[in-house]
Amino acid sequence: MLLHTLLDPYHLPIAIGVFTFTFLAIIFDLFDKAVVAMAGAILLILLGVLNFDQAIEAINFEIIALLAAMMIIVEIAQQSGFFKELNFKLAKYSKGNPFLIFLFFTLITAFGSAFLDNVTTILIVVPITVALVRGLGYNPFIFVVAEIMFSNIGGAWTLIGDPPNVLVGTEVGISFNSFLVNLSIPIGLSLLLVLLAFYATNWKILRPIHHNLPKLLMSNVLLKKIEYQHKNVKLNKAFIWKVLLILGFTILGFLLQFKLGLPIAVIASAGAFLLMLVVHKKIHVHQVFSTVEWTTLGFFGGLFIIVEGLAKTGILEIFAQWLVTSTSNFNLLILLILWGSGLLSTLINNIPFVTVMIPILFTVVGHFSGHPHADILWWALILGAALGGNGTMIGASANVIGVDLARKDGVKITFLSYLKYSLPITLITLVISSAYLLIWATYF
């Protein structure tokens, strides 16, 4: 207690110091990010910036429960063999045609990322794409880079698509449906334009192969091989149907969230535990729980406490006031938040960034409470953080995992070769978002 009394006047520098160190350690990958965040949180408690009860209250357990539940559902879906079956069907229907392979796999990545974790989606699609494309004699580089980008763009579409969306959605109380309604236009347009941009710049690789007999032959040889391997995999159709049914019900629950009057985490948890009950004979519960990314959940918990420490010192309030007074032009503020979060997210992890921005933006939105479109500022943060994640190879977890997976399979993706595609595409998607948000704010 004596120590706490002595340190009382220093809470501000301590909170800033812990926050800065944690942020730098995450950016430069000095330690495991979960350990850094939790250690920082403990340090704040030890030094008296927060007491234990305040620290526990700072953790948003709705987010933790939602993420854990979705991780369980995805793991069981993976064990059912559904994703393998889906990949096989996509490969089969593409008939080895690079034009169709690119179309199918990028769109399925975007759609999958909207409802599953981006990293999980990348882990599922990248290995089979590399095997398929390499077998056809092409360099899988462009396919992997596109999949990473479509994963981030698709992930921005729904409340559960990307952790920053979960953070904003649950903290602010934005519904699953609001995400679908308000983001379908910018995300749909971004997907379309990015798809066209990839086809236009890589037409030599992606064009159909009807006029190339050797390539047609190699494609079919590879498809036969995949078909043979797939024949030996015994699928349990009942298991797959149970997974799909409960996954469908869970998503339906998300859509009817407000009618049900339930927090989204409760709907996801109900889905996860119902699924475990229904397929309990097919899974090992210990194994399913061991696949939950506890480090990610610990990272979130630690971050919530660190940001609460900063908030308690009043520094976030000061920053928010500065942001509000820096411009009286609401449209400019939208652009400032969209592009600021977009550009910062190209380099730093967007989860801690969004965690810090939420309390700041609460103050800013409160200041503009009389404005009919004050909520657009939240959408600017969501779009900026998610689409900015595409900017560099280290902008989002899916990028790092996708590049690592490709590298393991011998596909070389360097920081600059990635940047060559990622920078223009990030700019395109941010410009689309800017136009959309400004039109919304000005004309509706």
Added chain:
Amino acid sequence: MLESFEIALRQHRIKNREELLKQFSEIFELVETIKPRYAILIDSFYKIFNQAKGHDVERMIRNINKIKKSYCKEMKDLTRSAEKIKANKKTILIYDHSHSVQNALRQLQKKRQKFSVLVAEQDLEKTGDNIAFLHKSNIPFKVVPSYMVSHLEDSIDMAFFGAVTFQEGGRFVMDPGSKSIISQLRLEKKPIYLFLTTSKFSLWPVKDVKKQVHVKSDIRNHHHFEEVAFERLKFSHDRVPVDLVDHVVTEKGIFNPEQTKKEFASLMKTRKEERSRLELP
């Protein structure tokens, strides 16, 4: 490969005859470069091309189907040859993953011979496939690491192997690890059967034997977590002299090593004559 070629021929939209011929040449080059070189494959492509004069695609597709049928018949005949093996109440060791061996085992089972199988492990995928096959076929089996086969020598009555091809000089190209198991069983005078259709013989002179060695730098923790870096060598195939094998089961019957060599020489001579008459692209 032939099935894939048939589908490719149906899918292509090349109208220009010269362009089509150019692309056929690319395919021939591709087929020739596949290692090990399969006579069955190379000859099939030449036959298909020559009989259709390179431009009648429908005729080529008909030829592909004819060839596929003849290969199916060969496999059936090989399986029928295998019926002569007396395997009742015996334990058969299998090692590699060969459809010819699997078909032979199924045929012996059909003929009401009751036997059990000992699977000597190799890589996970191939062993897994053998296990799946035996389980599905209701054939009793046990699995043993291939380097522990010596402990079960007394219980093994015979061994079945498949091969990728048979080359000039009287050597079979087989899965890596086959030679040591065959040598070991040979020492114990256990009958060794090898299953291979004659269309898979490599009917051309062997110029130089290139070993396909996969060298991979590896780092592992040994002794108190100290990292040790080293080169890890892996080989793609074993080359096994025919004299180490007792019986070669083909679609034409069961041969001993001498008969196999003679059959090879005769087929090689015939092929040489036929090839000299072929118009190559």
